[in-house]
Amino acid sequence: MLTIWGNAHCSCVQKVMWAVGELGLAYRRIDLGGSFGGLGEPDYxxxxxxxxxxxxxxxxxxxxxxxxxxxxLAAKHGFGTLYPSDLRARGEGYRWIMWQGNVLRPAIMPLYLPWQVWRPEYRHLDELEGHRLRM
Ligand SMILES: N[C@@H](CCC(=O)N[C@@H](CS)C(=O)NCC(=O)O)C(=O)O
Incomplete structure (x- = not known):
């Protein structure tokens, strides 16, 4: 049985749920984190x-x-499809997974938090400008 801890608002959880959907896996998801809390519970x-x-x-x-x-999950359940057998295709997949987590997400978070979550007085445009991606 596959159990996933994490609420559906979290992008890190969403990409796992996307893969689970693509692979057609049975699962149960337990809401945790964000407004659900529970991340500091000893069991977790x-x-x-x-x-x-x-x-x-x-x-x-x-x-x-x-x-x-x-x-x-892709290697276990999607060999040849979601987990390409061709190494170059797999390398491209790795690239976008790593880019999303290591480059895009850190750039988006300072935008997301001040504009979507925090109060207007916490919005600092000059600080946001410093996070602009240069590619
Ligand atoms: N590098 C980790 C990052 C995990 C992470 O930062 N998760 C965030 C939500 S997207 C979190 O748990 N934040 C605390 C919270 O939601 O309460 C991963 O990709 O799994």
Whole structure:
């Protein structure tokens, strides 16, 4: 049985759920993090000492870090499709997974938090400008 901890508002959880959908896997998802809280509960910290979401348990195998989860699930269930057998195609997949997590997400978060979540007085345009992606 595949269990996924994490609420559906979190982009790191959403990409795991997207992969789970593409692979047609049966699962149960437990809301956690954000307004659901629970990341500091001892039972969860034992699973994921980073106290973030997502975390999965696949028949007793616990894994965290969304990029690792994507690669694990795709390799296990989608070899030749979501997990290409061609190394170059797989490398391109890795590239976008890593780029999303290491480049795009850190650039978006300072935009997302001030504009979507925080109060207007916390919005600092000059600081946001410093996060502009230069490619
Ligand atoms: N590098 C981690 C980042 C995980 C992460 O930062 N998750 C955020 C939500 S997207 C989190 O748990 N934040 C605390 C919270 O939601 O309460 C991954 O990709 O899994």
């Amino acid at each position: 910290v034992r699973l994921n000492p980073n106290r973030v979401i997502p975390t999965i348990d696949d028949d007793g195998f616990v894994l965290w870090e969304s990029a690792a989860i994507l690669q694990y």
